[in-house]
Amino acid sequence: MTLVDLMPPITSRPRLDALPVAIIGAGPIGLAAAAELHARDIPFTVLEAGPHVGAGIRSWGHVRLFSSWALLVDPAARELLDAAGWTAPNPARLPTGDQFVDDYLEPLAALPALAPHLRTGVEVLAVSREGMDRTRTTGRAAAPFVLRTRDVDGEVAELRARAVIDASGTIRTPNRLGSNGLDPLGAAGVADRIVPPLPDVLGRDRARFAGRRTLVVGAGHSAAHTLLALVDLAREEPGTSVTWAIRSSRAARLTSSDDDGLPARATIGQNVDRAVDVGEIGLLDRFEIVRLGASADGAVLVTGSRAGDLVTREFDLVVNATGFRPDLEMLREIRLELDDVVEAPKRLAPMIDPNVHTCGTVEPHGYAELAHPEPAFFLAGMKSYGRAPTFLAATGYEQVRSIAAWLAGDAAGAASVELTLPATGACSTDGSAGGCC
Incomplete structure (x- = not known):
């Protein structure tokens, strides 16, 4: 039995056909899903918890992406933009998060094809089936989805949908500081x-870090961005110091290889290595936080195990750069089939295992690998990767193209997945670029 056999094309369901597809999240993958559905004349509604599109990306808008514009524009979205006279950015340039939103996501969301179907400031609290919790089976596929929402005024309402694409990302649910997945004691x-x-660090938060002792916890690229910004700040602001805590003996996933298919990513690793070597960054390797506390003057006492010995260090601030995890609480009434380790769809998980794969070695995949026992429900984008860090925006664009084809009954289009990714190197260990590294 093939993956396509496991999930045949969707058939007509009179009770549902008049309902829209609900897309959760108006980031790059959610808006790409909207563009793909528009191209197939499938009605949709996009629900964004933030006040504007790309709200998650705006939270790290000062960070420059690893990928160039050539890898950041969805093909279906580009067709809509080009038809409206869009001036495409230089494909070789690397935008910041803010530029990505300003120059691509906002113009896309403003198009007549998408704008009337976009609702911002609407948080999805829960997803279920009409009249059915997760334990009921009979007639389940024919029952509409019910999305319970809350708007900025606090009003709670419900929206019905024929299918759901959850592209809400993981930026709102960072991992815990403790190596056991929990908050440290204290x-x-x-x-x-x-x-x-x-x-x-060098912009809106500068005053908070200037002249302070900061501990950055995490071995990925979000940690690296913060470390390098703090190094720059320390050169300008006396009393500023930077310490880096990682669990292993070296940050293996923070690649500094010259062979990296995304050169900007390799440069970040090289710069961090150099700053450690010259003493601009203090390194606490093989360090696992056990307890946090406060000193008499209000500083943070960080107690951890380092190579088996308990040590306590004092800092003014601790930056949690340990990565992200998917928010699954709102999906408790949905029948999910997730991998036990990375919390990704079970058939996708072996293809994205960060112990085996980098973002450039992930195989093309689509609706079949993203499907769950819940008919017509899909996780897409960064959230589909669970805790795995190997996501690229281009991967998400192909995901939603395949899903849209399946929803349209196009079995051949849904099954035919193709993707060319930059090879070699390790990806962000934490999804710091919001799925756009």
């Missing part, structure tokens, strides 16, 4: 000194 008492991933 974390609640110093919560005001723990900083979320990718602060704007």
